Structures are given as structure tokens and as C-alpha cells.
Amino acid sequence: MNKEYSAAVADDVLKINSRLLACPELCVKGREPELRVIEAENYALSVGGKRIRPVLAIEFYRLFSESGSVPDWVYDAAIALEMTHTFSLIHDDMPEMDDDELRRGMPATHVKYGADVGLLAGDGLAIAAYEVLSRLALEGKIPAETAVKLIHILSSGAGNRGMIAGQMLDLWSEKNHGGVDEAFLRKMSNRKTGCLLKASCLFGAVMANAGDEGISRAESYAEKVGLAFQIVDDVLDVTSSEETLGKPVLSDRERGKPTFADILGLEGAMAEAKRLSELAAKELEEYPRSGLLREFALSLAERKK
Amino acid sequence: MNKEYSAAVADDVLKINSRLLACPELCVKGREPELRVIEAENYALSVGGKRIRPVLAIEFYRLFSESGSVPDWVYDAAIALEMTHTFSLIHDDMPEMDDDELRRGMPATHVKYGADVGLLAGDGLAIAAYEVLSRLALEGKIPAETAVKLIHILSSGAGNRGMIAGQMLDLWSEKNHGGVDEAFLRKMSNRKTGCLLKASCLFGAVMANAGDEGISRAESYAEKVGLAFQIVDDVLDVTSSEETLGKPVLSDRERGKPTFADILGLEGAMAEAKRLSELAAKELEEYPRSGLLREFALSLAERKK
Numbered sequence: 001m002n003k004e005y006s007a008a009v010a011d012d013v014l015k016i017n018s019r020l021l022a023c024p025e026l027c028v029k030g031r032e033p034e035l036r037v038i039e040a041e042n043y044a045l046s047v048g049g050k051r052i053r054p055v056l057a058i059e060f061y062r063l064f065s066e067s068g069s070v071p072d073w074v075y076d077a078a079i080a081l082e083m084t085h086t087f088s089l090i091h092d093d094m095p096e097m098d099d100d101e102l103r104r105g106m107p108a109t110h111v112k113y114g115a116d117v118g119l120l121a122g123d124g125l126a127i128a129a130y131e132v133l134s135r136l137a138l139e140g141k142i143p144a145e146t147a148v149k150l151i152h153i154l155s156s157g158a159g160n161r162g163m164i165a166g167q168m169l170d171l172w173s174e175k176n177h178g179g180v181d182e183a184f185l186r187k188m189s190n191r192k193t194g195c196l197l198k199a200s201c202l203f204g205a206v207m208a209n210a211g212d213e214g215i216s217r218a219e220s221y222a223e224k225v226g227l228a229f230q231i232v233d234d235v236l237d238v239t240s241s242e243e244t245l246g247k248p249v250l251s252d253r254e255r256g257k258p259t260f261a262d263i264l265g266l267e268g269a270m271a272e273a274k275r276l277s278e279l280a281a282k283e284l285e286e287y288p289r290s291g292l293l294r295e296f297a298l299s300l301a302e303r304k305k
Numbered sequence: 306m307n308k309e310y311s312a313a314v315a316d317d318v319l320k321i322n323s324r325l326l327a328c329p330e331l332c333v334k335g336r337e338p339e340l341r342v343i344e345a346e347n348y349a350l351s352v353g354g355k356r357i358r359p360v361l362a363i364e365f366y367r368l369f370s371e372s373g374s375v376p377d378w379v380y381d382a383a384i385a386l387e388m389t390h391t392f393s394l395i396h397d398d399m400p401e402m403d404d405d406e407l408r409r410g411m412p413a414t415h416v417k418y419g420a421d422v423g424l425l426a427g428d429g430l431a432i433a434a435y436e437v438l439s440r441l442a443l444e445g446k447i448p449a450e451t452a453v454k455l456i457h458i459l460s461s462g463a464g465n466r467g468m469i470a471g472q473m474l475d476l477w478s479e480k481n482h483g484g485v486d487e488a489f490l491r492k493m494s495n496r497k498t499g500c501l502l503k504a505s506c507l508f509g510a511v512m513a514n515a516g517d518e519g520i521s522r523a524e525s526y527a528e529k530v531g532l533a534f535q536i537v538d539d540v541l542d543v544t545s546s547e548e549t550l551g552k553p554v555l556s557d558r559e560r561g562k563p564t565f566a567d568i569l570g571l572e573g574a575m576a577e578a579k580r581l582s583e584l585a586a587k588e589l590e591e592y593p594r595s596g597l598l599r600e601f602a603l604s605l606a607e608r609k610k
Contacts, residue, residue, distance in 0.1 A: 025464065025465055025466075026465070033473065033474060033477040033481070033484075034466075034470035034471075034473045034474050034477070034496065036473060036477070037465065037469055037470070037472075037473040038465050041465070087428075091424055091425075091428060094424065096419075096420035096421045096423075096424055097421055097424065114401075115401035116401045116402055116476050117473070117476065118401075119396055119399065119401055119402065119424070120396075120469055120472050120473055120476075122428070123392075123396060123427070123428075123431060123469055124464060124465045124469040126428060126431055126432060127431060127460050127463050127464040127465070127469065128460070128464055128465060130435045130456055130459075130460040131457065131460035131461050131464050131465075133456075134453050134454075134456040134457035134460060135457060137453040137457075138453060138454070138457055143449075144448075144449035144450045144452070144453045145449045147449070147453050148439050148442040148443060148449045148452050148453065149439075149443070151435055151438075151439040151456060152436065152439035152440060152442075152443055154435075155432050155433070155435040155436035155439060156436050158432050159330065159429060159432040159433055159436050160330055160331070160342065160343050160346070160429045160432070160433060160436075161330075161339075164342055164425055164428055164429040164432065165339035165342070166339075167342075167425050168338065168339045168341060168342040168422070168425055169338060169339050171421050171422065171425075172338040172339070172341070176338070179338075191339065
């Protein structure tokens with residue numbers, strides 16, 4: 001992420017982190033043994049992370065809202081996206097999946113807390129997202145109709161035909177290299193990364209009551225950004241260092257996983273990421289408050305970690 | 306489960322199974338590799354199972370509804386409970402948890418599909434429950450306010466302070482026998498089993514717009530039934546056979562887990578289960594359509610598997 005962008009979203013990120021800390025579903029008070037799983041969830045949430053998904057939700061809310069100011073409940077709803085993302089990271093790092101012992105330079109959750117607690121912590125965060133969103137509706141902070149839309153956006157983006165499908169394709173690709181071509185990689189990347197990024201953008205648009213045109217712009221932006229993001233991820237796995245990335249590099253290659261870097265070549269992949277991120281930025285250029293979102297899209301092709 | 310009860314709920318169970326088959330979130334059409342995870346979810350759902358949780362929801366709906374007849378959307382919402390229960394079984398059987406290779410006499414999901422796909426199948430089912438409930442609201446089959454209540458009941462019953470807490474207590478108890486007394490077992494059983502059974506009863510009551518008195522009866526019934534259920538489970542682990550139970554017996558003892566059977570003795574445990582199931586049945590005796598639910602409670606002390 002480049003410096004201008006990082007500085008601009010720093011306030012959002014601070015607020016997201018403070019709302020995560022205030023979230024009753026994640027509160028650990030007392031010494032009862034069952035709280036250990038929530039402690040593990042907080043650990044997984046706390047080890048860095050750029051909070052890209054809630055930031056996208058918040059910035060899309062700002063874009064489409066009348067005043068451009070963002071009330072607390074928007075942050076509270078947006079943290080459900082970070083919970084979902086973090087649950088997927090915990091499970092993805094586990095021995096039966098990618099078997100990664102490091103995440104953002106720190107021990108992965110299952111390494112620090114054991115695989116049993118890690119499994120439960122992923123489950124707990126996956127469920128907590130829906131607890132948060134439904135609670136906000138019961139507290140009268142979000143209309144029930146809006147909450148139901150958010151819950152459907154999140155669960156379909158994360159579920160069997162979204163992120164879970166992407167994880168399944170990822171597993172399949174490790175054992176079936178011959179079946180992996182560019183179209184497959186685009187589909188896998190869309191499901192693995194794109195679907196939850198799209199859900200994030202839609203979160204903001206729906207909370208701000210954006211019309212059909214706005215929703216469709218948000219979707220189109222998200223699709224391009226999601227793909228650019230994954231392409232750069234593949235390239236960084238080859239060109240970056242463990243120190244910069246906070247996790248082992250060349251991990252895809254070690255597993256024999258074909259990536260965009262293999263299929264398009266490093267230069268071709270970066271050119272495609274640049275093309276997509278420019279198209280994404282263009283989607284929003286008519287909107288007065290879109291500077292940060294356009295900057296985010298453009299920064300993808302320059303990110304170093 | 307005794308024969309009268311089984312016969313009486315057979316129609317409910319048939320309908321639940323047919324609604325599970327019709328559920329678009331679980332539909333497998335085509336040969337795309339990502340469908341394998343949904344196939345694993347269907348497998349886990351299909352290997353037997355008494356469908357106790359959706360049956361409780363349906364019977365509580367029948368109890369509190371005006372006509373006593375149950376529309377399709379009630380079945381469709383109730384299957385979210387079975388999805389949640391089945392997700393917990395898949396993850397509970399995994400090597401890092403109970404490491405059980407058999408479930409209801411069949412290979413556990415992670416044995417049949419591999420631990421990686423098993424992990425994802427549990428995740429997929431956990432999320433699909435919320436996809437189903439929010440979709441029913443978007444389709445206009447459930448009012449958004451009701452859907453939000455159901456989603457909160459399910460997520461809080463299954464989440465960090467419900468079923469997940471129970472699983473965490475279970476892990477803790479394996480390593481801390483000294484800290485396990487009757488009060489601990491009651492709490493663990495409440496979280497592990499009771500919370501989702503309570504959610505099931507509340508599902509029916511909320512869908513039928515039961516008043517405060519009805520909700521409170523449903524909760525009280527569920528708490529007693531949940532505890533009786535777990536006590537009998539502990540006893541069957543000692544007294545039953547692998548053939549009858551469909552899973553290995555003496556598994557708690559092998560893991561050195563203290564159970565109600567140890568702490569109350571076999572006879573004491575069964576007496577307590579009987580007392581609780583009679584109290585549960587008594588909660589509902591004023592309601593004309595409560596026969597099946599009372600029968601269910603009473604049958605718990607007699608169940609053989």
C-alpha cells in the first residue's frame with residue numbers, strides 16, 4: 001500500500017480497531033476457560049492486517065451517503081467483514097490446508113493456541129459476524145431490511161458459491177495442475193478473494209441506500225480490484241522477501257500451484273494488474289468523494305506487501 | 306428414541322429431508338471442481354441423523370401457531386438448525402478435535418473427503434445457515450424482523466458464548482480433570498448441546514409469534530431437555546455398543562473425560578435425566594398440541610442411541 005493511501009485510511013483503521021475492541025461478541029472478561037477461544041480470535045484479529053474489507057465498506061458508504069460523514073453503526077457493521085476474512089485466514093493456515101506457521105510475521109493462530117482452539121476460533125469468528133449484524137438490527141441501529149441484505153451479501157460472498165468455493169478450487173488446483181489455465185485462475189481468484197471484496201463494497205453501498213447504478217458501479221469496481229489484488233499477491237509470492245511480506249515467499253511454487261505469475265509471466269501479470277486497477281479507478285471517477293477508493297485501486301499495482 | 310415418537314415425527318423428518326434436498330445453497334449440478342465441498346456437506350447431512358433440532362422448531366411452531374398447520378417456509382427456516390448442527394459434528398470429528406473416524410456408522414466427513422475438504426464443508430454449512438435465513442427474508446417468505454431474530458438466536462446459540470464455548474470447555478476438560486465437577490459439567494452441557502436445542506425451540510416459538518409466556522416456556526423446556534439429552538449421551542457412551550450407537554463407545558473414558566456417568570454414577574445419572582425430562586414435559590402440559598413435544602422429552606430417558 002502506498003504512503004498517501006495509508007495515511008488517508010489511517011483514521012478509518014483506528015476507528016475499525018476500536019470498534020473491534022468494543023464488540024461485545026469478542027469481549028473477554030474474567031478467567032473462565034471457555035474465554036480462551038475468544039482470546040484466540042482477538043489474537044488473530046490483532047496481528048496486523050490492513051483492514052481492507054471494512055475500509056472498502058466505509059469508503060463506499062461515504063461515497064454514496066448524503067453527507068459524506070460515517071456514523072458509528074457503519075463501522076460496527078463493517079467489522080463483520082474483518083471477522084469473516086480473519087476466520088478464513090485462521091482456517092487457511094491450518095495443517096490440513098496451507099500449513100503456514102507464520103501470518104503477518106507472527107505465529108499463526110493454530111500454532112500459538114493449538115490446532116483444536118484454532119479450528120474453534122475460526123468457527124467462532126465466522127459465526128460472530130452474523131451475531132453482530134443481527135444484534136445491530138435488534139438494537140435498532142440498522143433497519144431489519146438492511147440487516148437482512150447485509151447478511152445475505154456476506155453469507156453468499158463467503159459461502160459455498162463464494163469464498164468457500166474459491167478455497168475448494170485452490171485445493172483442487174494443487175492436485176490437478178493440468179486443469180489450471182488463465183480462465184481457471186480468474187475464476188478461483190474471483191471466488192477466493194473477489195467475492196468477499198465485492199461483499200465489502202456492497203456493504204457500504206447498501207448501508208448508504210445507493211441506487212441500482214451505484215450498486216452496479218460498486219460491483220464492477222470490486223471485481224476489477226479483487227482480480228488485480230490476487231494477481232499482485234501471486235507476483236509478490238515470487239518477488240518479495242519473507243521479511244517484507246511477513247510470511248514465507250515462494251509458497252505457491254513449493255506447493256506446485258500454478259499462479260498468474262506463471263501463466264502471464266511476471267511482467268505480463270503486473271501489466272494486467274495495472275490495467276485492471278486503472279479500469280477500477282475509472283468506474284468511480286464521476287463521484288466527488290471517490291478519491292480514496294480510486295487511490296486504493298491504483299495503489300494495488302504498486303503494493304509491496 | 307421410542308417407536309411412538311419416531312412414528313409421529315416421521316412425517317416431519319421426511320419433509321425436512323426433502324427441503325434439505327431442495328435447498329439451492331446445497332444444490333450440486335454440473336461437474337465443476339468447487340462443487341465437491343457441497344457434495345461433502347450433503348454427505349454429512351445425509352448420513353442418518355434424527356433431525357431433532359428442526360423437528361423441535363417445527364413442533365414449537367405447531368404448538369403456538371393459530372391453526373396448528375405448518376407452512377413450507379417454517380421447514381425451510383428450520384433446516385438452518387440442522388446445517389449448524391451438522392457443521393459442528395464435522396468439525397468435532399476432525400483429528401485435532403475428537404478424532405472420530407465414524408459417525409452414525411459411516412466414515413466421518415473428513416475421512417471420506419479428506420481433512421481439507423472436511424474443514425471447508427464444516428465452514429460452508431456454518432455459513433449456509435445464514436444464507437438460507439436471509440434469502441427467505443429477501444424472497445418475502447419471512448418478515449425481515451423475524452429473520453433478524455432467528456439469525457440472532459442461531460448465531461448466539463452456536464457462537465462464542467453458546468456451542469463454541471461448550472466445545473472449548475470440552476477441550477479444556479480433557480486436560481484439566483481436577484477442575485471438572487457437576488457444576489462444570491452442567492455448564493459445559495448447556496453450552497455444547499443445550500444452547501442449540503434452545504435455539505431450535507425458540508425458532509418455532511418466534512416464527513409462530515408466541516408471546517413472552519410462550520417464549521419463556523420454550524426456553525425452560527429446552528434447558529431441561531438439553532441437559533437430560535447430554536446426561537443420557539454420557540450414559541450411553543458407557544452402556545451401549547458401537548453397533549447400536551453407530552460410533553465407538555467408551556470414547557469419553559478413553560480420553561479420560563469426566564462425564565455425568567462418573568460424577569452421578571450410572572443410576573444417579575439416569576434418575577436425574579428422568580427427573581429433568583418429566584419436568585420438561587410438565588412445562589408444556591397446558592398446551593393442547595404439546596403431545597409430541599412432551600413425548601419427546603419423556604422418551605429421552607429411554608433412548609438407546
